[in-house]
Structures are given as C-alpha cells and as structure tokens.
Amino acid sequence: MAPIQNARVLFNSVPENYPIPGETTVYDTTQTIDLEAVPLNGGFLIKTLVLSVDPYFRGRMRKPEKKSYAPPFELGAPIYGHGVGLVLRSENPAVEVGKHVYGPNILHQEYVVLKELGPATVLEKHPKLPWTAYLGAAGMPGQTAFVGWKEYSDAKPGEVAFVTTGAGPVGAMVIQLAKQAGLKVIASAGSEEKVKFMQSIGADVAFNYKTTDTREVLAKEGPIDIFWDNVGGDILDAAIEHAAINARFLECGSISGYNGAHTPIKNMSMVVGKTLHIHGILVFRLLPKYYKEFYDTIPAKLASGELKYSEDVTKGLDKVGDVILAVQKGTNKAKAVVVVAEE
Amino acid sequence: MAPIQNARVLFNSVPENYPIPGETTVYDTTQTIDLEAVPLNGGFLIKTLVLSVDPYFRGRMRKPEKKSYAPPFELGAPIYGHGVGLVLRSENPAVEVGKHVYGPNILHQEYVVLKELGPATVLEKHPKLPWTAYLGAAGMPGQTAFVGWKEYSDAKPGEVAFVTTGAGPVGAMVIQLAKQAGLKVIASAGSEEKVKFMQSIGADVAFNYKTTDTREVLAKEGPIDIFWDNVGGDILDAAIEHAAINARFLECGSISGYNGAHTPIKNMSMVVGKTLHIHGILVFRLLPKYYKEFYDTIPAKLASGELKYSEDVTKGLDKVGDVILAVQKGTNKAKAVVVVAEE
Numbered sequence: 001m002a003p004i005q006n007a008r009v010l011f012n013s014v015p016e017n018y019p020i021p022g023e024t025t026v027y028d029t030t031q032t033i034d035l036e037a038v039p040l041n042g043g044f045l046i047k048t049l050v051l052s053v054d055p056y057f058r059g060r061m062r063k064p065e066k067k068s069y070a071p072p073f074e075l076g077a078p079i080y081g082h083g084v085g086l087v088l089r090s091e092n093p094a095v096e097v098g099k100h101v102y103g104p105n106i107l108h109q110e111y112v113v114l115k116e117l118g119p120a121t122v123l124e125k126h127p128k129l130p131w132t133a134y135l136g137a138a139g140m141p142g143q144t145a146f147v148g149w150k151e152y153s154d155a156k157p158g159e160v161a162f163v164t165t166g167a168g169p170v171g172a173m174v175i176q177l178a179k180q181a182g183l184k185v186i187a188s189a190g191s192e193e194k195v196k197f198m199q200s201i202g203a204d205v206a207f208n209y210k211t212t213d214t215r216e217v218l219a220k221e222g223p224i225d226i227f228w229d230n231v232g233g234d235i236l237d238a239a240i241e242h243a244a245i246n247a248r249f250l251e252c253g254s255i256s257g258y259n260g261a262h263t264p265i266k267n268m269s270m271v272v273g274k275t276l277h278i279h280g281i282l283v284f285r286l287l288p289k290y291y292k293e294f295y296d297t298i299p300a301k302l303a304s305g306e307l308k309y310s311e312d313v314t315k316g317l318d319k320v321g322d323v324i325l326a327v328q329k330g331t332n333k334a335k336a337v338v339v340v341a342e343e
Numbered sequence: 344m345a346p347i348q349n350a351r352v353l354f355n356s357v358p359e360n361y362p363i364p365g366e367t368t369v370y371d372t373t374q375t376i377d378l379e380a381v382p383l384n385g386g387f388l389i390k391t392l393v394l395s396v397d398p399y400f401r402g403r404m405r406k407p408e409k410k411s412y413a414p415p416f417e418l419g420a421p422i423y424g425h426g427v428g429l430v431l432r433s434e435n436p437a438v439e440v441g442k443h444v445y446g447p448n449i450l451h452q453e454y455v456v457l458k459e460l461g462p463a464t465v466l467e468k469h470p471k472l473p474w475t476a477y478l479g480a481a482g483m484p485g486q487t488a489f490v491g492w493k494e495y496s497d498a499k500p501g502e503v504a505f506v507t508t509g510a511g512p513v514g515a516m517v518i519q520l521a522k523q524a525g526l527k528v529i530a531s532a533g534s535e536e537k538v539k540f541m542q543s544i545g546a547d548v549a550f551n552y553k554t555t556d557t558r559e560v561l562a563k564e565g566p567i568d569i570f571w572d573n574v575g576g577d578i579l580d581a582a583i584e585h586a587a588i589n590a591r592f593l594e595c596g597s598i599s600g601y602n603g604a605h606t607p608i609k610n611m612s613m614v615v616g617k618t619l620h621i622h623g624i625l626v627f628r629l630l631p632k633y634y635k636e637f638y639d640t641i642p643a644k645l646a647s648g649e650l651k652y653s654e655d656v657t658k659g660l661d662k663v664g665d666v667i668l669a670v671q672k673g674t675n676k677a678k679a680v681v682v683v684a685e686e
Contacts, residue, residue: 069616232612246628254612264607269575269597271623273402273412278621280614285589 003032008109009320011073014063018259018328021321024061025079033111035088043115044095046085049343051108052135053323053336054081055168055230058258069282078107079320082140084123084131085112086343095122102134108320110340119284128303136335137309138299140283141169146294147286148228148250149177152279157182159225160244162218164235166203167194169309169335170252174228175203176307186221188214188235190330197334201308209235218242231256233263240267240276249278259328310334346375351452352663354416358404361602361671364664367404368422376454378431386458387438389428392686394451395478396666396679397424398511398573401601412625421450422663425483427466427474428455429686438465445477447627451663453683462627471646479512479678480652481642483626488516489637490629491571491593495622500525502568503587505561507578509546510537512652512678513595517571518546519650529564531557531578533673540677544651552578561585574599576606583610583619592621602671653677 007029015024038045060073073079083106087099095101095117103120106112114120125131129138136142155161161178165171166187178185179202187203189195190210198206205221207214215238218224223244229236232254239249254262271278287294301307312333314323317340326332350372358367381388403416416422426449430442438444438460446463449455457463468474472481479485498504504521508514509530521528522545530546532538533553541549548564550557558581561567566587572579575597582592597605614621630637644650655676657666660683669675 236611251611251614253615257612262609262612264609265611266605266607268579268594268608268611269600269605271594271621272596272625273623275623275625275628276621277623278614278619280616280618280620282615282618285618 001034001036003034005029006031006033006109006111007317008078008107009317011061011075011077011079013075015061019058019061019321019324021325025321025324027318027321035111038113040089040091040113041115042091043113044090044092044101045088045111045113046101046106047088047111048083048085048106048109048317048340049100050084050131050135051106051317051320051338051340052082052139053320053327053338054141055253055255055258055327057081057324058328078109080105080107082106082135084134092116100125100131102139104140108317110317126299126303129299132311132313132337132339133299133302133309135337136169136311137173137302137307141335142173142298142309143287143290143294144252144281144283145170145173145177146298147283147290148252148279148281149174150290151286152248152250152277152281153178153181153226154248155181155183155226158184160184160186160222161226161228162186162188162222162224162239163203163228164188165230165255165330166198166206167310167334168230171228171230172198172201172309173307176201178226183226184221186217186224188217191333193333197310214238215241223247226250228252229254233257233265237265237267240265240270240274243270243274243276245274247274247276249276251278251280255328312336313339315339344377344379346377348372349374349376349452349454350660351421351450352660354404354418354420354422356418357406358602362401362404362664362667364668368664368667370661370664378454381456383432383434383456384458385434386456387433387435387444388431388454388456389444389449390431390454391426391428391449391452391660391683392443393427393474393478394449394660394663394681394683395425395482396663396670396681397484398596398598398601398670400424400667401671421452423448423450425449425478426451427477435459443468443474445482447483451660453660469642469646472642475654475656475680475682476642476645476652478680479654480516480645480650484512484678485516485641485652486630486633486637487595487624487626488513488520489641490626490633491595491622491624492517492520493633494629495591495593495620495624496521496524496569497591498524498526498569501527503527503529503565504569504571505529505531505565505567505582506546506571507531508573508598508673509541509549510653510677511573514571514573515541515544515652516650519544521569526569527564529560529567531560534676536676540653557581558584566590569593571595572597576600576608580608580610583608583613583617586613586617586619588617590617590619592619594621594623598671598673655679656682658682
C-alpha cells in the first residue's frame with residue numbers, strides 16, 4: 001500500500017497570553033505513513049479517532065525549563081493529550097487489533113505508532129455511549145470530579161456547594177454528584193446557554209458570572225460549605241469571603257490566570273478564623289484508588305441518562321488550534337472534543 | 344474590710360497599626376472592690392494571678408462591626424484573655440474556694456467576679472510546674488500545637504517540617520512534636536537568642552529570618568512536607584514555592600499582616616499542581632477531641648523536662664500594654680506572661 005498523508009498538530013511557539021491558532025500550534029500535512037509497512041518494534045499502530053482539548057493544555061505551552069505537574073509540549077513536535085485510537089496493527093499481545101486505546105499520551109496526529117501503552121489503557125466502550133464521552137464525563141474530566149469529590153468534599157445533605165465552570169465536563173459532573181448527595185448547588189459559567197445547561201442538570205442557583213456579580217450571589221445564597229474551584233484569582237477570594245466555618249475548597253484549576261498573570265489572593269488570612277480546608281486535586285494522583293468504582297458506575301449512569309453530559313464536537317484535526325483557543329477563552333459551549341476520523 | 348484598689352487594663356481606642364501602650368490600652372486604678380462584700384449572685388470571686396498575652400489580641404482590637412472568630416474587645420471595658428485566678432469566695436458548688444480557675448475569659452483586672460465558669464475550667468496544677476506554664480506550653484498555645492499537629496500533620500518519619508515563630512509557645516511545641524515523630528525540622532524566629540532556644544529544643548536547622556533569607560534556607564534544606572504557619576504573607580508564598588508534592592500546611596496565624604495589611608498570596612495556583620492540603624487551625628474547634636490526652640500527657644512531660652518550654656515573665660498588670668506591643672513586634676523573648684499577683 002502506498003504511503004498516505006499523516007497530518008499532525010505541531011507545537012510551534014510559546015504563547016505570551018492566549019494561544020494563537022496557526023502560530024502557537026500549526027497544522028502540518030507534510031508527513032506520510034505507510035500503514036502496512038511502518039515498523040512497530042514491538043509496539044502498535046493506532047488510527048486516531050477522537051481527541052480531547054482541555055484547559056490544562058495552556059500550562060504545557062511553556063518553556064521546558066519551567067516546571068509544572070504536566071510535562072511541557074516539545075517545540076516542533078506534535079502536541080498530545082487524551083484521545084481514543086483504534087488499533088490497526090499490533091506486536092503487543094496486550095493490545096489486540098480492533099480494540100481501542102484511551103490515554104493521555106495520544107498524539108494529535110492521524111496515525112500513531114506507540115511503542116508501549118504507558119499510561120494508556122485498552123478500553124471497552126458502553127454500547128450506548130460514543131467514544132467522545134470517554135474524553136469528558138466518562139474520561140479524565142469526569143474522573144477528576146469523581147475522585148476529588150469522593151476524597152475531599154466530606155459532603156453532608158443540606159450543605160451548600162459552589163461550582164465554577166459548571167458547564168464544563170468537570171463542573172457538570174460535580175454539580176450532579178453534589179445534587180445526588182443532597183446539597184444545594186450554586187453554579188457559575190460564562191454564557192446564558194451554559195446557565196441553561198447547568199439548570200437542566202440540577203443546579204439550584206445557576207448564573208452567568210459575566211453579567212451577575214459572584215459576591216452578590218454568594219452573599220444571598222451562601223455561605224458555602226464546599227467550593228469547587230476551576231478558576232482561581234478573584235473568584236477564589238470571593239469564595240473565601242463567603243465560606244462557612246470548616247468549609248472545604250477543592251482546588252482543581254485556576255484558568256483565570258492561565259493566559260496572563262495569576263491574581264494574588266487577598267483573603268488567605270481568613271483560612272485560620274474560618275478553619276477552612278483547601279485541597280489541591282490532580283486526577284492521576286487519586287485515580288488508582290477510585291479507578292474501578294468509576295468505570296463500574298459512571299459510564300452506565302451516563303448511558304441511562306441518570307447522569308447527563310454535554311459535548312461541543314468539532315470535526316477535523318486542522319481545527320485543533322481554534323478549539324484550544326476557545327477552551328482558554330471559554331467560548332466553547334461544552335466539553336470540547338475533536339473528531340479526527342470515523343472508525 | 345474596707346474596699347481596696349481593683350486595677351484593670353481598659354481597651355481605649357482601635358489602633359491603626361501597632362497598638363500603643365497608654366493609648367490603645369490604658370491602665371486604670373480608679374475602681375475599688377470590697378472583697379468580702381461584693382455580691383456574687385451565684386458566681387465566684389477570683390484573685391487574678393497570671394495573665395497570658397497572645398498574638399491574637401491584635402485581632403480583637405477592632406471595631407465591633409468587623410467580624411472575626413474571636414469577639415472584639417469592648418471600648419472602655421477591661422480586656423480579657425487566658426489567665427489563672429485563685430478562688431477567694433464562691434456561691435458555685437463546682438468552684439471551690441482555694442481552687443484555681445483557668446480560661447480565656449479572665450479579665451485583665453486584679454479581682455474579678457465571674458457569674459459562671461463559661462469556657463473556663465477548674466484546673467489542678469502539676470506540683471513541679473508554675474501557673475505561668477499553664478498559659479503557654481501547658482495551656483492554650485501548647486494545645487493549639489498539639490491538636491493541630493495531631494489532626495492535620497499526617498507526619499511520617501524522615502519528612503521535613505518548617506515551623507515559623509519557632510521560639511513562641513506554639514512553634515516550640517510543634518518543633519518538639521515534629522522531632523518526636525522523627526522529622527527533620529527547619530525553624531525560624533527573629534533573634535539570635537530565639538535561634539539558640541530553637542536549637543536547644545531540637546530544631547535541625549534554626550535561623551533568624553531577619554538576617555537569613557527564608558527562600559535560601561528552604562531551597563537548601565527542603566522541600567518541605569509540613570509547614571506550620573504563624574506568619575502568613577510572603578513567608579507563606581515561600582513555603583508554597585518550596586513545598587513537596589502532597590505537603591500539609593497548618594495555618595495557625597498570619598502575624599505579618601496583623602498590624603497593617605495582609606500581603607496577598609501570589610502562589611496559590613501552585614496548590615493544584617503540588618496537590619497541597621491547607622488547613623486552618625483554631626484550638627477551640629478541635630480541643631474537645633484531644634482535651635483529655637493533652638492534660639494526661641503534656642504537663643507531666645513538661646515537668647520532667649522531656650518537653651521544654653520558655654517564658655518571658657513580666658511582673659505587674661500596669662505593664663500589659665507594653666507586653667502586648669512586644670508580642671506584636673516579636674521583641675518578647677519567649678512566651679509572654681504577666682504575673683499580676685502571688686497566691
């Protein structure tokens with residue numbers, strides 16, 4: 001078989017503020033691949049089906065000398081993240097042809113030879129769910145919400161939770177876990193459409209933080225016992241101000257500072273008087289404890305509709321740069337996924 | 344018996360920055376008391392023996408409309424805090440004459456009629472300890488260290504702890520608890536004398552933060568697994584920078600901001616990537632759980648010398664204003680106590 005195009009998305013330059021499609025990342029079609037002849041060296045070949053675009057990508061678009069929990073993207077090389085690939089060929093007995101591989105190490109490239117699974121796994125799909133669901137509610141973001149909530153929320157019926165980016169895949173799962181636990185849920189997002197979605201999944205008080213003052217909402221509907229923070233900065237300060245005694249803060253991200261400078265926190269001294277408990281959450285440090293429980297329960301609940309999810313699907317690997325920017329600006333409508341190819 | 348002087352320390356004005364002796368508080372000798380005739384109304388009369396002066400006093404010197412965990416001092420009324428009084432007369436069967444009462448509600452006044460014990464308790468003294476010890480290592484500050492450490496340190500042998508204000512009664516107890524748990528202890532304070540004391544109680548690395556750069560010490564001796572924070576502000580930022588993955592932060596105070604503005608915290612976004620755990624600590628919210636264990640073990644260890652403590656004793660109720668200022672400035676040499684009267 002003749003070599004065919006193997007398009008990819010390359011990391012091209014470190015952005016100063018927001019990433020710029022075509023400059024920060026470039027879509028490259030110069031490479032080809034011979035699917036039958038490409039050597040596997042004990043590994044396997046996948047056809048990339050779907051790719052996830054997540055807020056944490058921004059942190060990887062940095063100079064390599066800057067340390068952080070996720071390794072930086074390599075300049076000139078394809079970016080990578082969570083994705084699902086169909087196994088076309090394999091020399092690894094644990095990875096059978098026709099199966100699907102899911103993991104955080106899937107290149108943004110049409111076809112990929114992986115030497116080993118690494119952090120990826122061979123995943124069985126629930127028959128009623130699309131593969132894209134495994135990038136959001138049934139994947140890393142859903143796991144993030146699940147493990148963080150299980151480990152640190154200490155939720156009690158009647159308590160009040162405040163969830164930011166409540167229309168995203170993490171926030172939406174947190175809203176539903178909080179409602180199932182019997183809490184009153186306040187949730188914020190950045191558009192009227194997202195507010196409607198948050199209401200549809202059970203948020204008691206849903207508001208658009210761009211048009212409604214967060215402090216006014218918290219003053220009226222709080223104090224809050226649990227804060228799920230994906231935003232950081234001034235919203236974190238507002239949450240501290242309106243926290244109840246012994247409140248738990250689940251710190252999952254701080255997107256308000258990803259594309260510029262982080263706003264310093266003015267109210268940290270209140271942590272003592274309110275005896276607050278603030279926990280940083282990274283899914284991969286907690287997942288081993290909850291992995292089985294997550295896959296035993298969440299996909300089935302998503303398939304039955306007991307848990308709801310929402311996706312913003314973009315078709316075409318060439319659109320990845322635009323989707324990355326939309327996720328940083330919050331102009332995506334729901335969990336951002338890119339469909340690269342059909343099975 | 345004729346009425347005698349009943350001197351007291353009055354809260355006179357809300358300070359803008361540091362409290363000013365004679366202005367923020369005034370020593371007043373205009374009142375008298377007839378010890379035999381003063382009506383008890385079911386309560387009891389105590390002779391104030393020793394009084395504690397603590398950092399948190401500053402937070403109580405505020406306008407009453409400003410909320411905080413400890414009630415504000417009342418303008419024109421005596422200030423109050425932890426103290427020990429000898430019971431001279433009593434109409435309360437639970438409070439016998441000749442016994443001693445210890446609690447956070449002892450007026451800075453030579454003689455006090457208390458209607459009820461309230462948060463105070465009748466306390467038996469270890470024969471080898473002075474009453475002043477019950478204001479520091481064997482009292483509220485020692486309890487603070489004990490309950491915070493027990494509840495939140497999750498200390499494991501070989502870990503590294505960083506303790507601020509390590510020559511104070513809280514910090515000194517934390518240093519010793521950390522050493523007993525098998526940790527390496529880095530400790531800071533603001534004078535060479537305090538550094539020597541911290542070394543004498545076991546700190547592996549003791550330094551004067553006024554002459555040595557905290558970040559340099561932490562870069563060399565860290566990263567830190569446990570941070571005991573009595574200071575806040577820039578030192579909290581430094582600790583976040585030099586925290587290990589999954590480090591525990593025990594937030595007990597932020598004296599760097601008590602006499603002016605709190606310095607905003609720049610590094611809070613690192614809480615996610617390092618999965619830090621930050622806990623606010625107030626002794627009275629945890630003490631019920633550990634009260635018996637504390638009094639069953641700590642006074643005896645202090646008496647035997649297994650645990651060490653240090654005091655800066657001032658004689659005379661008229662000196663309280665000076666001692667308050669010294670504690671805020673850190674010019675006291677150790678736990679500040681005021682001896683009002685002998686038994």
